[in-house]
Amino acid sequence: MDKLTRAIRDLVIANRILANEGVVDAYGHISLRHPEHPDRFLLSRSRSPELVEPEDIMQFSLDGKVVGDDKRPPYLERFIHGGVFESRPEIMAVVHSHAQSVLPYSISSTPLQPVIHVGAILGTHIPIWDIADDFGDTNLLVVNPDQGRSLAKRLGPYSISLMRGHGFTAAGKTLIQALWMAVYLPVNAAVQSEASRLGPFKPLSKREIELGGALDPTSPAMLRSWEYWAKRAGCEALLNDD
Amino acid sequence: MDKLTRAIRDLVIANRILANEGVVDAYGHISLRHPEHPDRFLLSRSRSPELVEPEDIMQFSLDGKVVGDDKRPPYLERFIHGGVFESRPEIMAVVHSHAQSVLPYSISSTPLQPVIHVGAILGTHIPIWDIADDFGDTNLLVVNPDQGRSLAKRLGPYSISLMRGHGFTAAGKTLIQALWMAVYLPVNAAVQSEASRLGPFKPLSKREIELGGALDPTSPAMLRSWEYWAKRAGCEALLNDD
């Protein structure tokens, strides 16, 4: 299996994992930087992640233009992915999601912070991007390169940016790292919400976040979730197609 | 496939979608205006939405009378649908649901408001209809044309009316728009509830609601959910029967 075929295969599995784990529904998406052309990224055509097949994957340049003669409707918000890949060369995978337990923190004055060990991967700071700051009243969607770049600027060197009234964007150095963020950000948010209702609580220390976030994404511990999530999402056949 | 057959097919799919997405259980219903007789609407016989088959669909005049010689028991609350179709000629689909996360707002002094971008479809104002205002103590069910009209009057030009201690009614210009409202109203409600517990929060602006609510229901972005919801609800065969 060549590099591109494998990347597309993995991206299809990742789409279905996010759907099956409840991180995305009809909406939300995940992209991979092209394994051989770092100035392109791979992303499904406009289709719900649970239904994505290998032939749905399209290629885009970093400013969100379709590569080649592909006439199928793309996601309106492909500029989220382009913006992040453009500004962060080390990032290989980007997730955009509206996960419900994260949304309250996108509109709240209470900051979301890592409170559990798997939340360390979220990093020491989680900025919130409010599209209204740069663009005034909109329908909140990220539909052009400027908006994608504005989001990427707010993300800065961090791993995740909340998006006001909209969701979040997570940037991973590997696909599994991006999936981890996307799966455990909602869990961390729900735990923080519940803990805050019980009274004072102790979040992770800055150093604990750094140490916990340094987990090797190629270690058996990290990869264990890939096999698990993929099989639960019904991707056993794809997984074994090596 | 003729217009009526297709409308019935789509209505059956919509019934199962609402059940599968947790918007309705044994109770709740969805109707479509008759595609050729705007003074009639299509609605299942008294049956749980998950189980509805094409042959269960009955026809009603706008005052809730059965069209023709159909002796099967109809829903007691068909007057909800008749009332809305009668007062709002542009409305093509009506959902009535008891979705759990919406119910608290139907009895609360705290107003429900759009706080997330998919909530923009709910509109700038969400009235609450209290059946007791016009009818005193009842079992809260909408069981005659007068009650249906009272609800429709409270709904006025808006998209959704909460119903005190009972649920909500959503009115869509297309079937997919009504489904969107029915699926994302509970999500918006749950997010607002959680955000309000965290402290001060920023809802959508009036203009953001208008812009977000103007999404074209025939766009690929909007239709993406139809394929997704229908397949999840086990309706792939119906969907492909074009």
Added chain:
Amino acid sequence: MDKLTRAIRDLVIANRILANEGVVDAYGHISLRHPEHPDRFLLSRSRSPELVEPEDIMQFSLDGKVVGDDKRPPYLERFIHGGVFESRPEIMAVVHSHAQSVLPYSISSTPLQPVIHVGAILGTHIPIWDIADDFGDTNLLVVNPDQGRSLAKRLGPYSISLMRGHGFTAAGKTLIQALWMAVYLPVNAAVQSEASRLGPFKPLSKREIELGGALDPTSPAMLRSWEYWAKRAGCEALLNDD
């Protein structure tokens, strides 16, 4: 199908419905008064409701003694059912459950009350029975006729009694009425909990509860849920075996 066979069939379906709707897990049970011997009731042997088969159903006298020569271990808490059937001749079905969203109200100083129209079936008052009042420190289980009678006395003429730190017992004049209570009590509890967090809220009026609670259990509206719940619980074959 004779009366007893049909009663056993319906009781098996009801067991699986309660499991499938999340009202019971490994624990909790449902009983029916014997259709021909009102001084007996039908209840499964000690087995999780989801797994109950017709041959698991045993017969008991109202003081919880096994009828006949049946040596299989019965539920420890059969005295809940006996106590209610003994004191309330009009009751035909009893559910005992630990449903999670109801439990907080069993230990709280905040009273549970009907706030939604399907909650009207819960009645105008929902007493709490604290086993410690009559029996001091125990393991909270109802394991002898005296404890069953104490619970039934606290239940009095009402439909449901919460049991402190333990769950609830619901008494129905028909099987479907008992199922309705068991399914919608947890929903009503969850809605009340959420509404109380939002601020002041409006519960059902006393008269609304009376009117809503008077729904005819043999009406198509009420029976609609039986078909739905039974099919969802995988009981289609049993259901059609008339």
Added chain:
Amino acid sequence: MDKLTRAIRDLVIANRILANEGVVDAYGHISLRHPEHPDRFLLSRSRSPELVEPEDIMQFSLDGKVVGDDKRPPYLERFIHGGVFESRPEIMAVVHSHAQSVLPYSISSTPLQPVIHVGAILGTHIPIWDIADDFGDTNLLVVNPDQGRSLAKRLGPYSISLMRGHGFTAAGKTLIQALWMAVYLPVNAAVQSEASRLGPFKPLSKREIELGGALDPTSPAMLRSWEYWAKRAGCEALLNDD
């Protein structure tokens, strides 16, 4: 079936039960003391519990060293299990989990306490182990014998220790007892959280906890859950392979 084969079979079932009941996801694990060598324990190789097969089970000495020539990657946190087995000879099964509803109590100043009868098994005191007390800033994982022993020391004679920002460890005298703790600790936590929001509430008394916690793990009432959980987890074939 010899003792070891049966123990491995039961441990595989227990792994899948914990996954199916939502107590563990890709992470978390359960171990059994070796039935013939009390200075060893059985634990899966590094694999998500839902996927564990009999051949995945490895053997470890109490200081977490692999027994024999098994080169497969073990769980990093096997020292949790070793630490408990080493300090508590009567313990036969250990569960480690990150169950979401328990996590808030691991970082909160509000103590978790038994509030429902099935919570009695959690015992009269539930200590919290904060890895930072003995080891300063870490990634919060328990990755060496000293950390395992520190946790076991904090657990002391109790049944469960919460782990700050990480999860909990439960110690059972039998496998079923450990499963009960792991399944009902999250339920008890969720009920306490909800009750605390309603206002003042009544927890179990110390004596009620003692009486409730004394349930015989070989009684039909306790074993009923094993059959139920195992069948739900798809282990019917394994279960019948006696």
